[in-house]
Amino acid sequence: MAYIILNKNNFFNNLDIIANRTKSVDKIALVLKDNAYGHGLLEMATMASEYGITKAVVQTSAEADAIESFFDSILVLADTPKSANQKASYTINGLKSIEKFAKGTKVELKVDTGMHRNGVNISELEEAFANIKRAGLLLAGVFTHHRSADELTSEWFWQKETFKTVKQKARELACEFGFENLRFHSCNSAALFRDNDFDEDMARVGIAAYGCLELPRAFGAEDFKPVLSLFASKNSSRLLKAGARVGYGGDGTLVQDSIVSNYDFGYGDGFLRICTKNGYKTPKGVDLVGRISMDNSSFLGTQEELLIFDDARVAAKYAQTISYEVLTSLKSHLERTIV
Ligand SMILES: *Cc1c(COP(=O)(O)O)cnc(C)c1O
DSSP, X not given: OOEEEEOHHHHHHHHHHHHHHHSXXXXXXXXXXXXXXXXXXXXXXXXXXXXXXXXXXXXXXXXXXXXXXXXSEEEESSOOOSSOOTTEEEEEOSGGXXXXXXXXXXXXXXXXXXXXXXXXXXXXXXXXXXXXXHTTOEEEEEEOOOSSXXXXXTHHHHHHHHHHHHHHHHHHHHHHHTOOSOEXXXXXXXXXXXXXXXXXXXXXXXXXXXXXXXXXXXXXXXXXXXXXXXXXXEEEEEEEOTXXXXXXXXXXXXXXXXXXXXXXXXXXXXXXXXXXXXXXXXTTOOBEESOOOSSOEEEESOOSEEEEESXXXXXXXXXXXXXXXXXXXSOTTSEEEEO
């Protein structure tokens, strides 16, 4: 079987760097959606709680229910619960979704400040507050999401300014409608590291915690260390002659007599098949031979345990994608071990 090793020291190193930015561990809301970016929901929740993280962000109600014992507060980004979890707040992604929640449900209002994917328009804020009040929901926060925080353009600045206006208006409306202690948040990982004067109630941090944030050096984000490594075990080895062709289609042609070993992993475990196209090499320089197949992939050499990748950003380059996709593609059946 292919298997995953999670490095706790690296995770805690990343959380130290993040806590330095947010100025408090309590302001870190760890994003654990999509099986904690492929790392394993319960594994990451366990370590985060050991570190002292009290807040989490997930996509679904089921994820929130699974990790409720680890956190004080859990934001659900896009789901309506059958029965609300007492520790969760549920996102209102548009005016129409207000009526879907049962009376007494704790909710947070998402505002569209420029991404145009989800959230109410600024011009709809008052209507949203009024409808939330009328529906008997408990409004706990107001937030937005940046569309380009990881790009060196001015876009991040105007979205930040727009959210400032939202906050001001929301504070007034909160008084008018009797909602107390609203929390405000807008930063994902990239936004947090572009901001020198972070002063919000929390930051929703995903990729930085997993050690795969990619930002220009100037932002002090270079000390993050990837948490996840993917390994596979050898099935068998064989000595093959120069010119032998390995795997489906005989795509991997040997240039000299070589020992080729087959490992028990492939796209069935979530390793992207497209990596074949670009001459995949492991971090230790071991060459892939032929195509990645469902549960079998062949490499030069004889190693028993093969490190496939230890930095999803590097693997992502082979697949011409982003580390997020490499990580979230890893299947939940892989065994995950914390070291
Ligand atoms: C996924 C997500 C995040 C985390 O983004 P990173 O870039 O991984 O830090 C934050 N906020 C929302 C709304 C998200 O969907």
